[in-house]
Amino acid sequence: MEARWRLHADDPRRYCDTTRAQTLPQLFGSAYRTYLIEGEAIGLVNWRQMRPFKTTLRLVDPDLLCNPYDAADEERLRGGVEITRDGVARGYHFRRGHRDSAWPNVAEAMSWKRIAREGRNGRPQVIHFFDKLRDGQTRGVSRLAPIVERLKMEDHYSRVELQAAVINAILAAFIKSPIGPEMMEEMFGEGDGETFLNYQSDRAAFYGGRGGVKLGGARVQTLYPNDEIGMVSTARPAAQFADFEAAVLRHIASGLGISYEQLASDWSKTNYSSARAAMIEIWRGWTARRVAFAQGFCQLYFMAWLEEQVLDGHIALPRGAPDFHTFWPAYARAKWIGPGKGFVDPVKEAQAAAMRVALGLSTLEEEAAELTGTDYAENMEQIGREISAMPEGMLHPAQESFAKLLGPAVAGPAQTSED
Template sequence: MSQELGAWMPHREHPDSELSAARDPVTARARDLARNNGFAAGGIQRETDAVIGAQFRPSARPDWRVLGISREEASEIGEQMDAAFRTWADDPLHGADVTRTQGWGGLVGMAYRTGMIDGDALSVIHWREGGPGPFRTCLRIVDPDLLSNPQNAPDTPLMRQGVELDAWGAPVAYHFRRQHELAMFGWGQNQVWDRWERELPWYRPQVAHFFERHRDGQTRGISRLAPVMDAMKMQDKHARVELQAAVLSAILGLFISSPLSPEAVQELISDGQFTELDDARQSLMKERGLTFGGVRLPVLAPGDSIESVNVTRPAGQYAMFETAVLRRIATGLGMSYEQLAMDWSQVNYSSARAALVEIWRGFMSRRQEFASRFCQPIRLAVMEDAIDLGLVRLPSGAPTLYEAPGAWMRAKWIGPGRGFVDPVKEAQASAIRVALGLSTMEDEAAELSGADYSDNLGQIAREIEQMPAGVMHPAQEKFATIMGVTGPDMRPAADE
């Protein structure tokens, strides 16, 4: 009942009711910001690069205990799965894409970017015979606008915004328009819907749908830009006005004022004397073009004077104001101000390291969630295809793929590395964690540089074989060298 909160009475509604009415305007505004606002476009791209990157790939780790196989068998099958997925994902003919325009990295990056802007990442998993390469599994990243109720019917308990639910509230099918509602081509197809079951009777996935679910009963997502949309738009408008003021100040620097009043000018015009007076003024200025030291002196008609325009700027402390607004936007997007503004002028090692650790924790959480809910169903369909092609061979007596999908599909998804603020210190810290058993070489390689440790080992083995006789490969040195310990007796080097 306080003065500050007494008039603030928001309504409580079902999550789908809250979002459905706002979805179209929020999505349209988010797309406009992503196209035309530099900070929005940059923030979306930087998060996509950090979470997904150019090569988002799994490292298979089948759970050998649950499957009842040996650790060695699980490791061998995991290598087969990774090789099969790479063959499908890195196909130079882009057979993984229905449109054959991009590979797996482009597909998953577009899906994540769409999820940030629109709130939903959608993919239909097709089975196409006769495509390029041996695989039959291919994807289409679907525009979320196509997911809607058939014939634009209102939501019902079992049909919400294009998602068909069962009695438990689980999605069982998705309804997609064949063409966008506002498409200028394919006349009539925008009023035709196709029903895609979530999975086939043996549980092969057909649709992958990812969104951030904040409440029970929520069926669709909302743009990640929604909480900071007003600040982004006002910051953009403020920046434009500030720039316009600067341009106006530069253009209208000086002007000449005359002592003639509007009444005197009107009287001269009515008597026909204004043209003669103006000609006399122009002639006077041309005749008296005096210079002094190479600088021309302004010579005006009697009574005229030169004055300057004093343009009032919209914000005297524009840079500080913009920084404050961008900090608010960065907080809403879950990234640091320095990442959003690309301003590293006030950063030292301690602050950069603290910001990197905090932001990276959020990025890793989003990566794991996106991989689990969007990428893993796609990988399951690809692995079914690979087993059918004989590229992955499961041992006899072990559960089939769909009898134990959680155990067979267990994997760690590897994206871009965290990077280094101080490479020497962080490499030493990495070596110490491994030496103390707090981490593994595989985890350190994935976190710091985004590398596949198995690939690294294979390449290092080849490099060691190619080294000349008597020359040691750097990887053969002991951890003590990295950690600042020298000498054959492993004693610390003396301080200098």
């Protein structure tokens, strides 16, 4: 089963995608990002007869899920989701074309298609995943909704600071004329505007000429009599800009469920203990969301794919096995592995993982998945091949005593080096 799944999911020809644009891990990643931004992820399980694996996945923009003809919500139709008396989603109405697309097609933008949630034998046809926050909710809510105002504030303030810095750079210096408001009023009040015009013409001719004193080939610029050079202060960004931006980013990070350091990529004020504590707290929330997404989105597609493989005879059930559709969830039960947590201190965390396994608090499979995002079974197969390729008398690192990795922290008081 795993071998055929890898053929399907990792095929570089991308037959698993209805649009042939992404591999299956990429599709799941795109769906998860859509869920984080829009609050929901939608996929259609299609059937393409001419492909090596007929089951394919098509991601759908949540904007296309809406009531036909943009009608108001009703008791049994809310946000494009058709529900039963018990509140079960049984059908979805999709707009055939986005009304804000660059190639407007009125016929498609004003036509809808209804797709049932499940097909024959309960085969998933529409996968709709979102966090249900209250009873009766049929659509997801974006995690960015509570922080949209702060995002706009930070963006607007940054733009204003940038504009001010550009203006300061353009007007870096200027020349001050000795003629003040009193002299201007005196000139024009007596009707002697010609004197002022002559004065300005002389200044323009002076600055427009190529005159000046040269010392050693270098030109020394001279000013018109009584003129002065003034400089514009370039104190940009403002002194409070960094503090304001940090405060806004902290609010945004709190709304997203991550740390300020991760959002701003600013680790200058963080030590190991703080970074480790923040990672543990954040990882707990991300793990919960990732597990929920795997069960509510990825698992449904895997069930549809597995049904095809069993019914077509590519995967044979053991003799005397229970009926497939009766025990479908049990046959399709799987553990989904995502990206690893990574390391702050690789040595300490590897030792801690070994200690958890030694004390029975965890397993090698769980530690491999959590720390590095790898499959322990595949790791063991590869290590077996590496050991067989080793020259005689040479030991593979994995063959060393497991206790050496733990160090003296778990050694008993009666243990000696000879033991």
